[in-house]
Amino acid sequence: MKDGLQLQARFLTIEGGEGAGKSTVLHALRDALLKDGCEVVCTREPGGTPLAERMRALLLDAGEERVHDHSELLLMFAARVQHVHELILPALARGAWVISDRFTDSSYAYQGAARGMDMTFIAELERRAVGIAPGLTLLLDIDVAHARERTRGRDLLNGASPDRIERERDEFFERVRAGFLARAAEHPQRMRVVDASADQTTVAANALRLLADYRRGLA
Ligand code: TYD
DSSP states (O other), X not given: OBTTBEEEEEEEEEEESTTSOHHHHHHHHHHHHHXXXXXXXXXXXXXXXXXXXXXXXXXXXXXXXXXXXXXHHHHHHHHHHHHIIIIIHHHHHTTOEEEEESOHHHIXXXXXXXXXXXXXXXXXXXXXXXXXXXXEEEEEEOOHHHHHHHXXXXXXXXXXXXXXXXXXXXXXXXXXXXXXXXXXXXXXXXXXXXXXXXXXXXXXXXXXXXXXXXXXXXX
């Protein structure tokens, strides 16, 4: 129990800004655990259950109507509550590992640090409605301009257009980055910062080393 939250040893999260290479790391962690015969559930936020995925679409679609900060925050948390109760906790209860692409740290970085919403309110939502925290979080840290280059390249390849949050300016993503780094400084035990500016193989190897250290600590 920490800050009123139940730490879940087999729950891992990957955090970072857009273009940090979270999916490559997620796949590397999944493959390492599978190789050791573990059951692994990979998931993402916002999303992870049918209802939470519908909320994700509401959150990311760039519609006409302005999305207010509180609507954004509360929808992120509504999706997370579904995710925790319908997918994460049942998987952990049967002994599986769960790896999530983003979790509550993203709300502190995007809604808290970048949008300027009250951190104590976010902490209260986390404590009352979410109740759990991952045992290990890998924060993939990368310079905003460098990350932009990567996402631009990816979008050109896929023909994708930026979603509502991706349309924010660089200043917004600078605040997201600073927000994540501040979280990591506050939670040095749980959160490990990985330099995501290196090539994908190096980043994945560093992430795997951190997972191995973490598992040794559990044994
Ligand atoms: P996604 O396409 O998954 O972004 P990425 O590929 O960068 O992970 O979209 C998720 C978006 O939602 C991303 O811009 C971050 C944002 N987000 C928040 O603002 N708050 C949150 O609590 C979460 C989980 C995500």
